[in-house]
Amino acid sequence: QQQVKQSPQSLIVQKGGISIINCAYENTAFDYFPWYQQFPGKGPALLIAIRPDVSEKKEGRFTISFNKSAKQFSLHIMDSQPGDSATYFCAASKGNAGNMLTFGGGTRLMVKP
Amino acid sequence: DGGITQSPKYLFRKEGQNVTLSCEQNLNHDAMYWYRQDPGQGLRLIYYSQIVNDFQKGDIAEGYSVSREKKESFPLTVTSAQKNPTAFYLCASRRTGVPEKLFFGSGTQLSVL
Numbered sequence: 001q002q003q004v005k006q007s008p009q010s011l012i013v014q015k016g017g018i019s020i021i022n023c024a025y026e027n028t029a030f031d032y033f034p035w036y037q038q039f040p041g042k043g044p045a046l047l048i049a050i051r052p053d054v055s056e057k058k059e060g061r062f063t064i065s066f067n068k069s070a071k072q073f074s075l076h077i078m079d080s081q082p083g084d085s086a087t088y089f090c091a092a093s094k095g096n097a098g099n100m101l102t103f104g105g106g107t108r109l110m111v112k113p
Numbered sequence: 114d115g116g117i118t119q120s121p122k123y124l125f126r127k128e129g130q131n132v133t134l135s136c137e138q139n140l141n142h143d144a145m146y147w148y149r150q151d152p153g154q155g156l157r158l159i160y161y162s163q164i165v166n167d168f169q170k171g172d173i174a175e176g177y178s179v180s181r182e183k184k185e186s187f188p189l190t191v192t193s194a195q196k197n198p199t200a201f202y203l204c205a206s207r208r209t210g211v212p213e214k215l216f217f218g219s220g221t222q223l224s225v226l
Binding site: 034041042103 | 155
């Protein structure tokens with residue numbers, strides 16, 4: 001049972017373009033939605049996170065958009081750069097149960113120069 | 114530098130053999146986790162531990178075992194009962210009471226000979 005569905009599985013974007021990755025969740029008890037970035041051969045690292053009391057959070061070129069009624073959230077990477085090429089995971093958890101982060105399947109992003 | 118150290122980076126297992134993956138952290142984090150990463154399937158939780166001498170099964174614990182004798186260490190044993198062990202294994206930790214940020218190690222790639 002996949003509680004967090006992520007799309008697309010892979011994405012190719014030209015340098016300077018906008019990368020958009022989408023996630024949908026099923027459990028309405030989820031109240032914390034992070035995105036992790038993983039470079040090849042490395043562990044994931046927290047990129048940005050949002051809670052459902054806001055509809056958008058921006059940090060530099062990275063923005064999370066959150067739609068509570070649709071149970072969807074997305075990551076937008078503005079002015080995408082080759083250095084952004086990585087695998088991105090969305091995740092969700094409920095309450096303070098950080099140990100129960102449920103991850104999406106991941107999106108492999110390639111930004112072409 | 115504080116962080117999580119996983120070793121070895123690459124490991125090969127012969128049929129019928131148990132192998133142990135090491136995970137050490139010097140972040141003084143209470144909680145530690147093991148995840149398995151397969152292509153296109155995201156990260157799946159194997160085991161987690163919130164305090165020393167206590168651990169809980171995650172979603173895919175069958176064929177794995179762990180111990181938590183020290184706060185800094187959380188080794189994972191892949192037993193011969195795990196019939197499909199080839200995967201990238203990630204160890205993570207988190208400070209209890211802090212929003213759910215996980216810190217990951219650089220992973221161990223396990224392959225079957």
